[in-house]
Amino acid sequence: MINFIDISKTFTMKKQQTNALDHVSLQVRAGDIFGVIGFSGAGKSTLLRMVNGLETPTGGRIEVDGQDINTLSFSELRQVRKRIGMIFQQFNLLNSKTVYDNIAIPLRLNRVGEKEIRARVSELLEFVGLSDKVNAYPNQLSGGQKQRVGIARALATNPSILLCDEATSALDPETTDSILRLLEKINRELKITILIVTHEIHVIQRICNKVAVMEHGRVIEWGSVLDVFSNPQQEITKKFVQTVIADKIPDSIVQKLQGDRRNYKILRLQFLGENVRDNVLYRINKDFDVETNILFASVNELQQTVLGIFVIQVIGESPEIERVMDYIRNQQLSWQEVMI
Numbered sequence: 001m002i003n004f005i006d007i008s009k010t011f012t013m014k015k016q017q018t019n020a021l022d023h024v025s026l027q028v029r030a031g032d033i034f035g036v037i038g039f040s041g042a043g044k045s046t047l048l049r050m051v052n053g054l055e056t057p058t059g060g061r062i063e064v065d066g067q068d069i070n071t072l073s074f075s076e077l078r079q080v081r082k083r084i085g086m087i088f089q090q091f092n093l094l095n096s097k098t099v100y101d102n103i104a105i106p107l108r109l110n111r112v113g114e115k116e117i118r119a120r121v122s123e124l125l126e127f128v129g130l131s132d133k134v135n136a137y138p139n140q141l142s143g144g145q146k147q148r149v150g151i152a153r154a155l156a157t158n159p160s161i162l163l164c165d166e167a168t169s170a171l172d173p174e175t176t177d178s179i180l181r182l183l184e185k186i187n188r189e190l191k192i193t194i195l196i197v198t199h200e201i202h203v204i205q206r207i208c209n210k211v212a213v214m215e216h217g218r219v220i221e222w223g224s225v226l227d228v229f230s231n232p233q234q235e236i237t238k239k240f241v242q243t244v245i246a247d248k249i250p251d252s253i254v255q256k257l258q259g260d261r262r263n264y265k266i267l268r269l270q271f272l273g274e275n276v277r278d279n280v281l282y283r284i285n286k287d288f289d290v291e292t293n294i295l296f297a298s299v300n301e302l303q304q305t306v307l308g309i310f311v312i313q314v315i316g317e318s319p320e321i322e323r324v325m326d327y328i329r330n331q332q333l334s335w336q337e338v339m340i
């Protein structure tokens, strides 16, 4: 649906060049809620703005539904933009216009008749849960309500793609959650593909099915949220993921272990969904002559799949611990020995 093919973008300001994007290739499929995460300056907004032609690449090309965005005439680009809505961190509403007029803007630009506009605005306000605010002005609304107006305006022309540029970064956690639920509803009920850029990993964890991690203008890792979160490869991805999926042994326990003179190994076991049929921890205790001690455990839900992480201390004679490790190797789970 959206195909970024080897995209580069260099900005030149006062003879100084910034490589905002460096050979980025990504595919967003119809139905995805695709999240792009990275620190400030990674190039996320520049990438997003390529989709509706607000930025043009200095190298590579971008296709939306098979059409190369940068070869379109002005009127063709206008047609494509009708199919792409966009929402922003600072909402970008016109403060001198009412909620009704803000939502009507794209419809008026497309010369829709006033009667049809009235029906469409009322339908959109009902969808975003703001029917009672039709005559309010933006400065009479909370941040979450302003973003709902921004969303209604973005949906006015019945787009098939919604671009979200840090859409929840200015909101408190509870309001963020309600906006994320609304975005999920938009994806599910209106079948709209969503591309989100954010620096907040919980936004990705909460609603995305795909994720790309950006650093210094490059995509350093991308794939399904389940794959990337359960097995992050790059250091920066690990850092992001660790903030929502804790897997570190607490310091106080590490200190205690350092004083433990018994023979032991520490193993990190990761269970994903229904993959593991054996009750592994039970079997280790029952079938082997070792003692186990759970040092740390966390259970997280990702994409309706459960990801469980257990860090265990296995205490016993070395050959018996080796037998435990052989047993674990034969299970469908990812594991590793942890050194402290």
Ligand SMILES: Nc1ncnc2c1ncn2[C@@H]1O[C@H](COP(=O)(O)OP(=O)(O)OP(=O)(O)O)[C@@H](O)[C@H]1O
Residues within 6 Å of the ligand: 011, 012, 013, 018, 019, 020, 038, 039, 040, 041, 042, 043, 044, 045, 046, 047, 199
């Ligand atoms: N119009 C512009 N002119 C010059 N440099 C720009 C322009 N837009 C972006 N940049 C530079 O390109 C780089 C990437 O910026 P971009 O806004 O895409 O990053 P980002 O990951 O979205 O960060 P943030 O979350 O802070 O917006 C930055 O170094 C930025 O200063």
